[in-house]
Amino acid sequence: MSTAEHVVIDASAVVELLGDFTYGQAVQERLRDTRIHAPAHLDAEVLSALGRLNRSRTIDATEVEVGLTRLTQFPVQRHGLDTLVLGAWARRADIRLLDALYVELATQLRVSLLTVDRKLARVCGIAEDLSASG
Template sequence: MLVTDAGAWIRALFDEGPEGSIRARLRREAYVDAPALIDLEFLSAARGLLARRLVTRRAAEESIERFLRAPIDRHAHGPLAWRAWELRANLTPYDASYVALAEMLGTPLLTVDRRLARAPMIRCSVELAGI
């Protein structure tokens, strides 16, 4: 089991080649877990890459299609809300929801976000990947 954030998926599908370290890590799992907001965060990041002309529309849409087909078990936000609130001093509610889910499931969190990985009060292990 592994919780992944949107940043890890963005890096895996846009920045890494087929043999990238994050892709390899994701392939070791039959499926991964994430808060349901991962879909909107991924779309927002893809939109930003396209707006800055860092990717073509075709590349963005192909990556979105691969992401939406990925074996991700998406979890509702309700059970994560209070823990995310407890982490408010150090994390956004979005980032805190990934931490809360990893804590709830007792599994590591895979991220490329150094600030998230180093935030205090986290009660899960964090794998800082692809840095």
């Protein structure tokens, strides 16, 4: 029996996966045989991103609803923010605070952070840029 790799995933990668956008396949392939973790605010960030895509007419309301349904079924362990906020705050000079929550969780778990956010991947040594493999 093999031990699954643990990873942290951010909202950018989840949106790509749920919407089957440009990097959705790369995200799906990378998640194979992994145990997925994320800060609890993941759901709010994905909701906000899907809402922006709907307002810009990139996706319609039905696609948002399908994505949100898939999100509720997504096999991710959500971690409370209380143990992450101080570490995230310490990263404020280099990283957007909401992104810093993902970085802090990955740091605490000593695992990779999966993202399609190129800027985050550039400034964060533990981030794996899945947009580079899509």
